Amino acid sequence: xxxxxxxxxxxxxxxxxxxxxxxxxxxxxxxxxxxxxxxxxxxxxxxxxxxxxxxxxxxxxxxxxxxxxxxxxxxxxxxxxxx
Amino acid sequence: xxxxxxxxxxxxxxxxxxxxxxxxxxxxxxxxxxxxxxxxxxxxxxxxxxxxxxxxxxxxxxxxxxxxxxxxxxxxxxxxxxxxxxxxxxxxxxxxxxxxxxxxxxxxxx
Numbered sequence: 001x002x003x004x005x006x007x008x009x010x011x012x013x014x015x016x017x018x019x020x021x022x023x024x025x026x027x028x029x030x031x032x033x034x035x036x037x038x039x040x041x042x043x044x045x046x047x048x049x050x051x052x053x054x055x056x057x058x059x060x061x062x063x064x065x066x067x068x069x070x071x072x073x074x075x076x077x078x079x080x081x082x083x
Numbered sequence: 084x085x086x087x088x089x090x091x092x093x094x095x096x097x098x099x100x101x102x103x104x105x106x107x108x109x110x111x112x113x114x115x116x117x118x119x120x121x122x123x124x125x126x127x128x129x130x131x132x133x134x135x136x137x138x139x140x141x142x143x144x145x146x147x148x149x150x151x152x153x154x155x156x157x158x159x160x161x162x163x164x165x166x167x168x169x170x171x172x173x174x175x176x177x178x179x180x181x182x183x184x185x186x187x188x189x190x191x192x193x
Contacts, residue, residue, distance in 0.1 A: 026111040030104045030176040053177040060170045064163050070115050070139040071156045 010048040011062075017044045024066050026059075035059060039066065084142070084149045089162045092141070092152035093169055099145050100173040107145055116140040116153055 018041050025038040034051045037059050050059070087095060096111075103109050118135040137156040142149065154162050 021115075023112065023114050027108050028100075028103075028111075028174055029108045030100075030174075031106050033176045033178060035174060035177060051178050053175070053179045056174045056177060057171065060167055060174070063170070064167055067113065067139060067141075067154070067163060068159060070113070071137055071154065071159045 008048065010046055013046055014039060018046065019043075021066055021069055024063065026063060037063065084151055087150055087152050089152050089154060089158060090165075092143075092150055093162075093165055095150045096143050097169060097173065099143055099148065099150070100169075103145050104176075110144050110146075112142045114140050114142075 018039060020041050021039060022041045023039075025036075027036040027038075028034075034049060035056060036047065036049045038045065038047045040046070048059070085095075099109050115136065116138040118138060119129070119132065121129055121132075123129060139154050140151060141154055142151040144150070
């Protein structure tokens with residue numbers, strides 16, 4: 001996977017297309033050494049696959065942000081300001 | 084599907100990761116949780132039910148064993164710290180970028 005997670009289209013597309021996060025799936029295969037994150041709002045589905053260790057921290061941070069988004073009552077833009 | 088407390092969920096999740104080191108995948112899914120226990124009828128609505136919007140359902144599986152937990156906004160901070168540490172500690176089998184970064188550094192100094 002070229003480029004980093006933050007700089008990738010995934011992040012940009014997420015902010016532009018996903019209105020309300022319905023489901024997030026994280027798949028990790030240690031034997032194959034890859035990690036995959038999928039975010040969907042049941043209209044648009046975004047998928048990011050990586051085998052780079054440098055992406056783990058960023059994906060995990062993003063994953064935490066999504067969790068906070070889901071649990072928070074405030075609007076989405078306010079929650080994403082912590083980025 | 085086993086519904087666990089947050090701490091127990093984290094312990095079991097660690098076990099799932101350890102079990103799947105040699106083969107298999109670990110799937111972690113999370114959705115919003117309304118707190119509903121009954122299905123919504125086709126006509127009308129469930130009486131006395133107000134959908135909650137401050138909870139999320141976290142599920143994990145290795146294809147065979149299933150575990151789950153519900154996280155609310157009150158416990159999200161504490162849970163998230165432990166959960167993040169767990170993920171970072173267990174997802175360590177990915178490729179590390181050594182040669183490319185060394186080349187970039189040498190180019191930068193020139």
